[in-house]
Amino acid sequence: MDFKLTDEQIARRNEHFAVCKELEKQRPVGFAAGGLESIYDTDEGWQYHLHCAKEFAKRGWLSHHWPREYGGEDGSMMDQVFFSEARGYYGVPGADIFGYSMLAPTLLAAGNKCVKEKFLPGIASGDTMGCQLWSEPNAGSDLASLTSTAIRRGDEYVINGQKTWSTGAHRADWGFGVFKTDLSAPKHHNLSFLLLDMKTPGITVNPILYMDMGHLYNEVYFDDVHVPAENIVGEEGKGWQVTQTLSGFERSSLEFVMVLQQQLEALVKYCNETRVNGEPLAKNLLIRNRLAGIACDVEATRCLAYRVADLQDKNQFSIFDASAVKVFVSELGERMAFLAADILGPYAQVKSSKWAPLEGFGEKGYQQCFVLTIAMGTNEIQRNIISWYGLGLPRMK
């Protein structure tokens, strides 16, 4: 066992960090690193996201790990890791979570030639951005109980129903979702995975404002929306299996580990530079102890995330390994946000302005820290996965 990087890997890691460091300098004021809200909420944030995507695309980084026949370079998992780390550390967007992180690997694993040729080029070039049409008002963790339908009519599907919690749907060019295509088949055998253009007539996107007034979530209504039948991923009625493939790709967490690393460093700097009662906060024993404790957690999650990346690289990866990192890193994110808000004292409540230290990280972190714990399978669902598949405990009927 060794954690050593080769000279070539170190060079590639440095290259990713250098590019992201430059991009960080162009970050709009108040853009909250690591969260999704800043990407989708304002036009300024969205333009920054698109700009970063273009910068990555021209270096081939959005498709580096793809097979050559789809324009990739067969790059290794470790390059993806370095890319994630660099983006996380500098709080740089540009890698579309839905296209780059989730859909592309799913299409490469489970898509037919047609959808690959239709959707992969736009992801690689950073030109098209996606969204996920997943949850419904009465289908959250129990996704398979969804009721939106996509009925086959000739060479089209016609979609009706409602999706919700759709992050960035108001900005997205296209979306991917699961819909009921067979009204008589049993649960888990009645769904299909479809890709669709968000400009298709019959789609209505309404905002669901977050508690801090930010606009990242939406509800999406479908009223006789016609989608080409060739946009299906996998076979009709086997959409559930595709969702399982995809969920394995949405939990790689090194980007967020590095977001936390950066937040920790920012807090250390703040405590060194901020004097209270004539003493730097850094000398306060309680603050030292709490920051050190959270530094231990960051290091622990970093080591495990590397382990998971290494297992993915070797194709020995199990879903519960990723669940462990997801649970740990997201809850650590909540603890980090709470700690920062404690350290900032009364200024923790101030939004980005002259009175807000760390560009308003106090209030942003406190409000936005739920995004990762709830999204992508709640942590309670992840704990079920770990106990069933990691520990072999029985599932209650």
Add this chain to the structure above:
Amino acid sequence: MNTSFTEEQEMLRKAAGDFLATECPKTKVRELEESDKGYDSGMWKKMADLGWMGLVIPEEYDGMGMTFQDLTIVLEEMGRNILPGPFFCTVVEGALPILDAGSERQKREFLPKIAKGDVIWTMALLEKSGLYNPSGVAARAVPRADSFVIHGTKLFVEMAQVADYLICAARTREGASPAEGITLFMLDAKAPGIHCGIMPTMGMDKLCEVQLDDVTVPGMNILGELDNGWPVIQRILERAAIAKCAESIGGIQACVDITAAYCKERVQYDRPIGAFQALQHMLADMWIAMQTSKYLVYEVAWMESENLPCAKEVAIAKAYVNDNYKEVSRKAVRLHGGIGTSRDHDIPLYYRRAKVADIAFGGSDFQREAVATKIGLIS
């Protein structure tokens, strides 16, 4: 990067695990806890025959010349199975410091005997203050002819009641700072003036009080330099902390395995209790704590093995694993219910050791203060 162990390392792990499962069942562990000797000579001899005491000792001193990382694999198995006795103190607090700071003559004299399993070593560092820092060393060593005379009281000295040699820290000079003027001596444990008594501790692991009443030690038995022993001690503490963490992740693994198995077989309300989510989620958290602890320790053990600077990572790992071993074993007791509190059950063996491991070589707050400085907080 390769986060898997080599085939040879996996073989070493399996051999160690198999040996301990056969030779050191929990009935034996409890028996040794209740004895004064605290270890089994027959088992000790067999371990020596397997080469374990000489695992990290170079071949030129009759050892096997394996790495520190290899040693941590064996220690993890010892923690998983629970092995009472003087292996840890002999190898980690005896052989490694001699290898590190000993003169060529001292290495030739002492290491082959350790490798053969002929001698037991331990370290006498802590005193009344219980602190793992230089100000904790108050025992005095006064020069007399070509010897030194040591006076003081050492506490929490592991297995001193059966040890042949003690590595003892004493103050040879008053320095400007507490770290100056400390010297390490290698004492013959049977020397006149040494009085040893077993402290009644929770781990029943034979931590001793050692009275040093004007004990004479030849000057040539100084380990390292006169007055400059603290850096050697720091190095010992660093490696001992990693080694203790390796034992602890083994203990955590055992708690998870034993508890998951119990929750699958124990039936209440007509179903295995492991089918209840309240219990599943506790177990999932134990599993996450195990995984994070393991890779933290594997990384720092690798760094130490490669001689990379790792003081920050050691403090992080020790603080993290301290807390998680206690937490996992506490949950293990809870999930077992009443039976998990009984003397005859295996889980409390781990629960008690979790606190003992936490204390050894620096508790969590001590480690976190070190981490605070290493992450750049001004002090």
